[in-house]
Every structure is written in structure tokens, then in C-alpha cells.
Amino acid sequence: MLRIGLTGGIGSGKSTVLQMLAGHGAACADADAISRATTAAGGPAIAAIRDSFGPDFITPEGALDRTRMRELAMADSTARARLEAIVHPLVALGIAREVEAAERAGRRCMVFDIPLLVESGRWRAQLDRILVVDCAPQTQVSRVMARSGLAEDAVRAILAAQASRAQRLAAADLVVCNEGLSMAQLAQEVATAARRFGL
Ligand code: ATP
Known part of the structure; x- marks a missing residue:
């Protein structure tokens, strides 16, 4: 069974992508x-x-x-x-x-939703691939503000405490770009990733 670690910054779209991968038949573990x-x-x-x-x-x-x-x-x-x-x-x-x-x-593939995967590195040895959901920091800020009602400063402080976009991309085997995409377009991106994982 292929083990995939799913990560991405706050508001990048991890939960959305996880649900879509589950729809393609991936088993999911939510740490x-x-x-x-x-x-x-x-x-x-x-x-x-x-x-x-x-x-x-x-x-x-x-x-x-x-x-x-x-x-x-x-x-x-x-x-x-x-x-x-x-x-x-x-x-x-x-x-x-x-x-x-x-x-x-x-099951052929299991996706692990592990917050701070890049930051802690604890799980890396148990995973076959790292899938990163990526978008611009400004997009993360807008999404999280819309969802949580937090002020911009508070969201930026959370971002600053997480791995940087560059650190995350450096750890990625595969990137799903969730920038400027409608949900339908994101679903297409995820379908491509799912095929790469044999789903
Ligand atoms: P967190 O780190 O806070 O758990 P997350 O990375 O799991 O967040 P999601 O919860 O999947 O991110 O997405 C954040 C918000 O942005 C959600 O309200 C989601 O519906 C919305 N969103 C994600 N991707 C898109 C998109 N392509 N188009 C429109 N809305 C999106």
C-alpha cells in the first residue's frame, strides 16, 4: 500500500484535497x-x-x-x-x-493528513511520497480570514510560525497547485494526482 503524507500551510486546501482523494478511493488517516x-x-x-x-x-x-x-x-x-x-x-x-x-x-493507497509534517519530520520515514497543497500566502490569509473571522495579523502570525512555502515545496514529491482554481479545476488537479498514485 502506497503511503502518502499530505501537507500544506493553513488554509492551503488540505482538507478539501483529502476529501477529493478519498473520493478516488484513497484510505485516509487524520492525525x-x-x-x-x-x-x-x-x-x-x-x-x-x-x-x-x-x-x-x-x-x-x-x-x-x-x-x-x-x-x-x-x-x-x-x-x-x-x-x-x-x-x-x-x-x-x-x-x-x-x-x-x-x-x-x-486498499492501494493511504493518505495521511499530518499537520506540521515538514516542520517536525517525525513521520517522514514511514511515508512513500509527500504531497503538498500549495498556494500563495495571500490566498491562505484570505481563505482563513473568510473561514475563521480572525484578523489579518493573527492569520499572518500563524503563517509565520509554520514552515515557509519554499521549505514545503522542497520536501514535496508532488505538488497540487490550489491557486486561482475553481473547486472543479482543483478536482481535476487532484484527479491527475490520484492517477499518479495508482488510484
Ligand atoms: P487548515 O490548515 O486550516 O485545516 P486546509 O489547508 O485544510 O486548512 P481547507 O479547509 O481545505 O484548507 O480550505 C480552506 C478554505 O478554503 C475552505 O473554506 C475551502 O472550502 C476553501 N477553498 C479551498 N480551495 C478552494 C478553491 N480552489 N476555491 C474556493 N475555495 C477553496
Whole structure:
């Protein structure tokens, strides 16, 4: 089974492209969704988070108190590392289970939506190809502002903290250009990429 890492900056169109690839028959693993599930009520990270950070970081429903944890993690990098040491192995396990299920089902290709793929490099060795969704930073800013209502400065600050467009393109095996395209044209681009992946 061909393993493809999908990445791109905020608002580049990753989720849109992922859905389109799924429509061509790719199996999909969403690292963010798996990560959220580990810290949802009853999730496998909750007991270790309670032990490590105390009950104040768990909501009455039994989920991670994200607001509280975000405040702590922003102020204290060792706390962030402690949280990652709990969550990352569970995410890796969740992804491994999805890979096994896709292989058992005889899927030809699996796409991994991994935020910060280029930034962290953690997953690179497990992937056969890197697919980058690319557009101009100004387009990212406009899309994210339209979707989130964030101010331009706030969106630009997020962009500045991510890998640069050049760094991402340097890591790419294949690029889907999502600039100046209608959704229908983007779908054509994705269809071409899907053929390259044997879908
Ligand atoms: P994030 O990093 O924030 O998760 P993303 O890279 O997954 O974002 P999407 O959610 O796929 O990006 O797209 C961002 C927004 O831009 C969405 O509202 C999407 O519908 C819109 N969009 C993406 N591509 C196009 C396009 N070619 N034409 C019009 N709208 C688009």
C-alpha cells in the first residue's frame, strides 16, 4: 500500500484535497482527529494526563480541558513536552491501527493528513511520497480570514510560525497547485494526482 503524507500551510486546501482523494478511493488517516480522540472524554490519554497534570486539567465530563492546557502549554514548554510525550505515542498507535485496517481491506493507497509534517519530520520515514497543497500566502490569509473571522495579523502570525512555502515545496514529491482554481479545476488537479498514485 502506497503511503502518502499530505501537507500544506493553513488554509492551503488540505482538507478539501483529502476529501477529493478519498473520493478516488484513497484510505485516509487524520492525525488531528486521532489526537483529539485520545483526549476526548474516555480517551486513552485521559488517565495519564490526570496523573501527570492533576484533576484540574480534566473537565467534569472526563475530557482534557483544552483551554486550560493551552494556557499552560503556551507558558511552559516542559509542560507541552510532557503532554506530547503522552499523546504522540497514542496517536502513532491509532495511525498504526488505521494502516493495518486499510491493508487488511486491500486498499492501494493511504493518505495521511499530518499537520506540521515538514516542520517536525517525525513521520517522514514511514511515508512513500509527500504531497503538498500549495498556494500563495495571500490566498491562505484570505481563505482563513473568510473561514475563521480572525484578523489579518493573527492569520499572518500563524503563517509565520509554520514552515515557509519554499521549505514545503522542497520536501514535496508532488505538488497540487490550489491557486486561482475553481473547486472543479482543483478536482481535476487532484484527479491527475490520484492517477499518479495508482488510484
Ligand atoms: P487548515 O490548515 O486550516 O485545516 P486546509 O489547508 O485544510 O486548512 P481547507 O479547509 O481545505 O484548507 O480550505 C480552506 C478554505 O478554503 C475552505 O473554506 C475551502 O472550502 C476553501 N477553498 C479551498 N480551495 C478552494 C478553491 N480552489 N476555491 C474556493 N475555495 C477553496
